[in-house]
Amino acid sequence: MKITAAQALVRCLELEKVDIVFGYPGGAMLPVYDALYHSSIKHVLVRHEQGAVHAADGYARATGKVGVCMATSGPGATNLVTGIANAYMDSVPLVVFTGQVPTSQVGTDAFQEVDITGITIPITKHNYLVKDPAALPQIIKNAFHIASTGRPGPVLIDLPKDVAGEMIDFYYPETVRLRGYKPTYRGHHNKIIEAAELINRSQRPVIYAGGGIINSGASEELLELAELISAPVTNTFMGLSSFPGDHPLFLGMLGLHGTRYANLAVTECDLLIALGARFDDRVTGKLAKFAPHAAVIHVDIDPAEIGKNVPVHVPIVGDVKLVLRALLPLLKKTDRSPWLDRIRELRELFPLRYNREDGLKPQYIIEELYRHTGGLATIATDVGQHQMWVAQYYRFKRPRGLISSGGLGTMGFGLPAAVGAQLGLPGQQVILVTGDGSFQMTMQELATVREQDLPIKIFMLNNQSLGMVRQLQEYYCEGRYMAVDFKFHPDFITLARAYDIKGYTIQTEEEARQVIPEVLTEPGPVLVNCLVSPQEKVLPMVPSGCGIDETFES
Amino acid sequence: MRHTLAVLVENNPGVLARVAGLFSRRGYNIDSLAVGRTDNPAISRMTIVVEGDDRVLEQVTKQLHKLIDVIKISDITADEYVDRELVLIKVNAEPEKRGEIMQIADIFRARIVDLGRRTMILECTGNEGKIKAFEESLKPYGIKELVRTGKIAMLRGSRYTNINSNGSKEDD
Numbered sequence: 001m002k003i004t005a006a007q008a009l010v011r012c013l014e015l016e017k018v019d020i021v022f023g024y025p026g027g028a029m030l031p032v033y034d035a036l037y038h039s040s041i042k043h044v045l046v047r048h049e050q051g052a053v054h055a056a057d058g059y060a061r062a063t064g065k066v067g068v069c070m071a072t073s074g075p076g077a078t079n080l081v082t083g084i085a086n087a088y089m090d091s092v093p094l095v096v097f098t099g100q101v102p103t104s105q106v107g108t109d110a111f112q113e114v115d116i117t118g119i120t121i122p123i124t125k126h127n128y129l130v131k132d133p134a135a136l137p138q139i140i141k142n143a144f145h146i147a148s149t150g151r152p153g154p155v156l157i158d159l160p161k162d163v164a165g166e167m168i169d170f171y172y173p174e175t176v177r178l179r180g181y182k183p184t185y186r187g188h189h190n191k192i193i194e195a196a197e198l199i200n201r202s203q204r205p206v207i208y209a210g211g212g213i214i215n216s217g218a219s220e221e222l223l224e225l226a227e228l229i230s231a232p233v234t235n236t237f238m239g240l241s242s243f244p245g246d247h248p249l250f251l252g253m254l255g256l257h258g259t260r261y262a263n264l265a266v267t268e269c270d271l272l273i274a275l276g277a278r279f280d281d282r283v284t285g286k287l288a289k290f291a292p293h294a295a296v297i298h299v300d301i302d303p304a305e306i307g308k309n310v311p312v313h314v315p316i317v318g319d320v321k322l323v324l325r326a327l328l329p330l331l332k333k334t335d336r337s338p339w340l341d342r343i344r345e346l347r348e349l350f351p352l353r354y355n356r357e358d359g360l361k362p363q364y365i366i367e368e369l370y371r372h373t374g375g376l377a378t379i380a381t382d383v384g385q386h387q388m389w390v391a392q393y394y395r396f397k398r399p400r401g402l403i404s405s406g407g408l409g410t411m412g413f414g415l416p417a418a419v420g421a422q423l424g425l426p427g428q429q430v431i432l433v434t435g436d437g438s439f440q441m442t443m444q445e446l447a448t449v450r451e452q453d454l455p456i457k458i459f460m461l462n463n464q465s466l467g468m469v470r471q472l473q474e475y476y477c478e479g480r481y482m483a484v485d486f487k488f489h490p491d492f493i494t495l496a497r498a499y500d501i502k503g504y505t506i507q508t509e510e511e512a513r514q515v516i517p518e519v520l521t522e523p524g525p526v527l528v529n530c531l532v533s534p535q536e537k538v539l540p541m542v543p544s545g546c547g548i549d550e551t552f553e554s
Numbered sequence: 555m556r557h558t559l560a561v562l563v564e565n566n567p568g569v570l571a572r573v574a575g576l577f578s579r580r581g582y583n584i585d586s587l588a589v590g591r592t593d594n595p596a597i598s599r600m601t602i603v604v605e606g607d608d609r610v611l612e613q614v615t616k617q618l619h620k621l622i623d624v625i626k627i628s629d630i631t632a633d634e635y636v637d638r639e640l641v642l643i644k645v646n647a648e649p650e651k652r653g654e655i656m657q658i659a660d661i662f663r664a665r666i667v668d669l670g671r672r673t674m675i676l677e678c679t680g681n682e683g684k685i686k687a688f689e690e691s692l693k694p695y696g697i698k699e700l701v702r703t704g705k706i707a708m709l710r711g712s713r714y715t716n717i718n719s720n721g722s723k724e725d726d
């Protein structure tokens with residue numbers, strides 16, 4: 001059967017069981033959009049290409065499936081760049097299509113030409129410029145495979161307009177052809193035995209679990225491990241929601257804004273079991289002071305992460321779920337009550353807390369959201385203080401419950417990501433916790449929310465400022481607040497109304513208690529403008545350049 | 555310490571940009587990089603000389619492995635191997651100096667590949683040390699231009715680095 005390469009593209013997506021793509025059309029994408037016209041695949045028209053890629057990202061994080069987005073050549077493609085980098089940093093599987101000028105014009109600075117494969121080399125797992133239309137199905141097959149296996153990540157396919165229009169004999173290959181790509185899934189047996197011996201001998205183990213647990217679907221194994229060996233669990237930001245937030249063994253997040261007891265437990269432990277985490281600088285603080293008494297077991301699917309930042313005693317390259325399954329039978333149930341007593345003591349000495357006096361506190365709003373959703377909602381966030389308060393105060397009880405930009409810290413991620421998440425999880429509670437700064441970076445997607453009729457509940461913690469940067473200026477610039485306080489805000493309620501979205505403003509605990517449960521049961525989208533103090537700080541905090549044992553609280 | 559890596563890559567457009575970009579982006583120092591296709595036209599081989607301690611080398615290797623187009627990497631530094639570079643040097647060669655220069659060429663088993671009115675081009679192959687010594691010997695005459703290929707290397711004996719061999723340790 002002869003069809004155009006663009007039609008083949010759409011057929012491939014259908015065969016990959018893609019049911020939704022996020023995108024924005026343009027001249028170079030005419031053939032592809034024309035092919036989509038005849039397809040059952042749902043196309044979600046965003047209002048800016050950044051929205052398309054973040055939405056695909058949010059969809060992928062919420063569902064575990066590959067997110068797909070597309071944009072036209074030139075500015076369409078460059079508008080995707082932030083979102084691609086964002087997905088790359090957080091290991092999110094995406095397949096991104098861009099239109100390209102016709103092959104004969106490539107390299108001539110043609111209208112809306114940009115070398116998007118060149119631009120995205122450092123921020124994609126792999127990318128392709130399609131020159132031979134007949135190669136497109138194999139490329140798409142490879143792209144989905146690369147994006148979703150091993151350490152997931154975005155793959156970009158750049159399709160020149162003329163190539164898209166050429167006729168090919170369509171057939172979708174069943175296998176990938178990639179001799180340079182063979183992720184290791186099963187951990188090395190001897191290393192697993194070594195790890196088991198270390199664990200069985202350890203008196204003060206801590207499990208440090210990252211986003212790899214979520215990507216490999218290893219939450220059950222993690223819980224089993226923790227309970228079997230009586231080890232407390234701390235999550236990285238990306239790992240949040242992989243372990244029940246209300247479990248007695250849960251220490252919360254560690255690192256820069258981690259709980260003090262998590263950071264101290266890591267400092268005191270004799271064995272650190274790192275699972276799908278990468279010893280990021282926000283986690284470790286000063287490296288020399290990170291887990292100074294501990295032997296380190298590091299399980300990761302990406303060999304390049306092992307030994308990158310800290311020396312490792314037992315390296316295990318593999319899928320964390322498979323590794324844990326192999327490891328669990330080798331472990332002895334051990335009584336570690338002295339260690340657990342010590343953990344309890346740390347927890348009592350240094351609880352996570354905030355001052356509830358004077359006014360509505362952002363932390364309180366998060367606690368209320370937790371209370372009313374039982375930790376089961378999907379929470380998308382933006383970037384800033386509000387994001388850290390979600391990490392600290394929302395006790396996630398369901399894997400993939402947190403949709404947030406960790407590695408890149410992209411303001412503006414939240415709203416479009418919530419759009420993607422809600423489309424991936426119809427009928428489920430999706431809440432966006434955003435900041436007044438971040439929200440204004442991509443708030444045009446309110447139109448998408450309305451158009452798609454998505455019941456997203458938006459809580460904007462409005463502190464009239466770029467709170468996180470303000471906090472840094474307070475600590476590191478002696479309170480010289482430069483370019484962080486907003487002197488003008490739109491009337492957000494009127495703005496919401498302009499998009500036919502309901503709006504509320506709250507500024508007392510009383511109002512929060514009343515409005516939050518009401519909003520959560522509304523059938524449609526709602527924006528809640530939560531007026532909170534710009535003075536509030538994210539605490540505890542590890543000062544820059546210090547060890548994580550040097551956390552301060554006020 | 556300097557390491558010599560033999561890297562087999564897919565002969566795709568852009569593969570050089572991927573590899574070179576990776577080195578600059580992650581702050582690794584390339585001493586030399588030579589690339590050309592192998593007996594299999596779909597596969598190219600790069601010989602990369604990189605400076606760094608064991609930790610850096612481990613990261614370089616692992617990061618290279620993450621590139622989908624990289625098929626195989628062998629660090630042959632510690633093995634027995636033959637390495638060669640080729641250099642072309644255009645040197646001032648007034649008629650009265652030509653005899654001397656030809657003697658030098660003889661010593662280094664270099665060849666004269668072009669003779670101009672006042673210049674000569676000499677071609678020399680050898681390992682780095684030899685090339686350096688050759689260059690030094692010609693300096694007094696005035697080097698007008700110099701171009702070198704970068705090092706290529708191959709394991710000695712019956713061992714080999716190709717996609718079927720296992721860590722370049724096969725057959726021995």
Ligand SMILES: Cc1ncc(C[n+]2csc(CCOP(=O)(O)OP(=O)(O)O)c2C)c(N)n1
Pocket residue numbers: 382383384385386387409410411412434435436437438439461463465466467468469
């Ligand atoms: C795109 C982008 N620009 C700048 C920053 C730097 N930055 C980090 S947090 C922050 C403030 C965010 O303000 P807001 O969204 O209001 O959140 P708040 O901290 O006030 O809760 C800024 C400017 C960033 N992370 N992303």
Ligand SMILES: [Mg+2]
Pocket residue numbers: 384435436437461462463464465466467
């Ligand atoms: Mg703010």
